[in-house]
Amino acid sequence: MxxxxxxxxxxxxxxxPLTLHGGGRIATVTCSYCGSVLDMNDHYKVLTQFRELQPPPVPLKLGMRGTIRGVAWTIIGWIKYASVDEPSETWSEFSLYSEIYGYGWLVYEAGVFLFSRRVRDFPLLRWEAKRHPRTVFYRQGHFVASEGAYVAEIEYVQGELSWVAHAGDQTTCWDYNGAGRRSLSIEKSPQETEVYLNETLLTPRVYSAFSLEPDREHAIHGTEGIDAAEGDTERAPLSTYTRGMLLLAGVLLLALLASLLTPKLIFQEVTSRPFRRMVTVDSDAFLTHIRLKAPSSTVLDTTHLTLYRGDHELYSIDRRAAHTSDVLLQETWKHGDNAVDIFIKLPTGTYRLDLVVFVPSRQQISVTVYERTMRLWLIVPLFLLIAVLAFPGLKRRFLSSDMGKIVGVMAVGTAGIYWLGIGVVVALLVLYFTVVKPVKEGKVSWQEVLNDD
Amino acid sequence: MGTMIVAHAFFYCTDLGLCYNGTMKQRFETPWKTIHCPQCGAVLPLYLAQTKLVQCRQCHSMIFLEDEAVRVAGVASVLAPEPSLVTLEEPFAYEGVSYLPLGKIRYGYGRGFWEEWWVQNDEGAPYWLSIDEGDFALETADATHPYTAEMLEGIGVGAMLPGGWVVTETGTGVCDGFEGSLPWEVRIGETYRYLQLTDETTRLRTIEIDTGGIRSFTGRWIDPFAIEVR
Known part of the structure; x- marks a missing residue:
């Protein structure tokens, strides 16, 4: 150090007596006792004076030293601002100085601390040309305007500043919230426009960093103390509930990945003739998947597949029915289908597959068997559900309120479109099978359908 | 699978610039050539062929390099030590690239000062790192520029210059001194005028004007918290 x-x-x-801590850019020091603003570059000549001498109640004071982001900072100046539109809304900005890292700000409002640094690589010309856009992209992050522009006015000053501040000096401000605890402030004064990158700090850490007594803090702020900081909730560790949800989501995600990687082909035959084949299942993990596929629905409808273990018939399926115990697929295929997927929980062992073709033809039928198969449609909705349940906790931890709203609206919108789409498909299917198909097959007429009521 | 993991781990390490102390330092430790101080005989390493001025670390003589000859041009006063994030001939890394500080010039203004550090990156390219009380900028010297003394006369903040450049700051500084090696002669005590410009893409340009002429540098502001030092 x-x-x-x-x-x-x-x-x-x-x-x-006044103590000066700041660097070479300091232009003025404001006396804490009489409010005189002294010119650092002209023999401490009095430039102006602040009438309001009663300092607002804040936990910090000039000369305090503390470590933020691993850098030792000294508080060298203090400005109290008030909103012009809502004068009761006030906040303090403490000017920080480090001999190596220069200048920074510690902004304090209602128990919340922000660490703020001026940045010079913000595309200010573009921002001004776009007339203060609602969203900006900076340092690989999106920032969303938190509210419209507001005007801040200086009410009180103590200590060293790099410019001559007067009571009533006004600055127009635009605030943008980013992911995590970051935000941007663009401040326009008659002299220049400056951009600051802010980071919400853990309030207890600020108290600890500046060696503040907890009693002093509570005596000053009462209920607005440490726990009132919104930033803390953003930074708070994940709850047991959210961690549990994340763990479940992780397990399901692994299952999803495994479902893509684990299936193993154990049997495949393409034939136009009946057959009897032995199939060995080496793994009873997950399910065994039997896929029966024909070039057309007509061909598929002429087949009958039976699965035996020894002489015991485990399962059989054809166009009319499926007979089984221990099966997940309880019904058979419908006319019009040219494939059927059967998922069965099979212990390891050797099985026999019998394929019967009622009406021989030259068209070939494919029979394929995979072991260690998982059914995605069972996993994906559960994964989505857990993601939705875990979202509030994740939002508090990783997203600002505005970003959280955007992500939340996007998630709900996506889910809504998903379920709406499924609903539309189901409705169309119902309409087809109950109305269109019977009419096409001549079972009922359009007139009967329309007069059904 | 095992081979892939090893490969990824290697690239991860290199991309983050975490290996610079091990590998890049060795590269920096090989100077382009060494000379002996004509005054005291100390060995002085030169890392870049563009070096024109060196201050002897032992006797503080200012040594000019003219082709193969070296010439002592007096003794420079030693700069008062000031805290700094970077140190002469100690590598630092920024965004995965390593840099070696070779020399620095200190300019005074009013009650403060700023420093211009001549650094080379791990590929041997020269850069200028400007450090002004927490504001860090990395620039390279422009080989050519369109600026003339008449064009820059009386120009102020907000003025537009060719190429979409806008003047954001003007000022003057007095050269307080230098350390290490530099690519040109500096005149201690001389006043320099500078203009700082930006364009729509937030690039930075600095124009320096002194009796030696006009120099232009182009680069960008960098985040000091992203600089890794040992």
Whole structure:
């Protein structure tokens, strides 16, 4: 840590002792006792004076030292701002100085601390050309305007600043919230426009960093103390509930990946003739998948497949019915289908597959058997459900409120479109099988359908 | 699978610039050539062929390099030590690229100062790192520029210059001194005028004006918290 260059002077207006900590850019120091603003570059000449001498109740004071982001900072200045539109809305900005990292700000409002640094690589010209857009992209992150522009006015100043501040000086501000605890502030004064990158800090850590007594903090702020910081909730560790949900989601995600990787082909035959074949299942993990596929529905309808273990018939299926115990697929295929997928929980062992073709033809039928298969449609909705249940906890931890709303709306919108789409497909299928198909097959007429009521 | 993991781990390490202390330092430790101080005989390593001025670390003589000859041009006062994130001939890394500081010039203004560090990256390319009380910028010297003394006369903040450049800051500084090696002669005590410009893409351009002429540098602002030092 670098040694601090401290200079002691006397206020040229009231004679009070003042300590100077700041670097070469400091232009003024404002006396904490009489409010005189002294010119650092002209023999501490009085430039102006602040009438409001009663400092607002804040936990920090000039000269305090604390470590933020691994850097030792000294509080060298203090400005109290008020919103012009809502004068009761006030906040304090403490100017920080480090001999290596220069200047920063610690913004304090209602128990919440922000660490703020001026950035110079923000595309300000583009931002101005676009007339203050609602979203901006900066340093690989999106930021969303939190509200419209507002005007801040200086009410009170103490200590060192790099410019001459007057009571009533106004700045127009635009705030943008980003992911995590980051935000951007664009501040436009009559002299220049500056951009600041902010990071919400854990309030207890700020108190600890500046060696503040907890009693002092509670005495000053009452219920607005440490726990009131919204930033803390963003930074708070994940709850047991959210962790549990994440664990479940992780397990399901692994299952999803496994479902793509684990299926193993154990049998395949393409034939136009009946057959009897032995199939060995080596793994009883997950399910065994039997796929029967024909070039057309007509061909498929002429087949009958039976699965035996020894002489015991485990399962059989044809166009009319499926007879089974221990099967997941309880019904058979419908006319019009040219394939059927059968998922069965089979213990390891050797099985016999009998394929019967009622009406021989030259068209070939494919029979394929995979072991260790998982059914995605069972996993994906569960995964989505868990993701939705875990979202509130994740949002608090990783997203600002605005970003959380956007992501939430997108998620709900996506889910809505998904289920709406499924509903439309189901409705169309119902309409087809109950109305269109019977009419096409001549079982009923359009007139009968329309007069059904 | 095992081979892939090893390969990924290697690239991960290199991409983050975490290996620079091990590999890049060795590369930096091989100077382009060494000379002996004509005054005291100390060995002085030169890392870049563009080097024109060196300060002897032992006797603080200012040594000019003219083709193969070296010439002592007096003794420069030693700069007062000031805390800095970077140190002469100690590598640092930024965004996965390693840099070696070779020399620095300190300019004073009012009650403060800023420093211009001449650095080379791990491919031997020279850069200028400007450090002004927490504001860090990395620039390269422009081989050519369109600026003339008449064009820059009386120009102020907000003025537009060819190429979509907007002047954001102007000022003057006095050269307080230098350390290490530099690509050109500096005149200690001379006043420099500078203009800082930006364009729509947030690029940075600095124009320096002194009795030696006009120099232009183009680069960008960088985040000091992203600089990795040992």
């Amino acid at each position: 670098a040694a601090e260059n401290v200079t002691a002077i006397q206020c040229t207006h009231c004679g009070a």
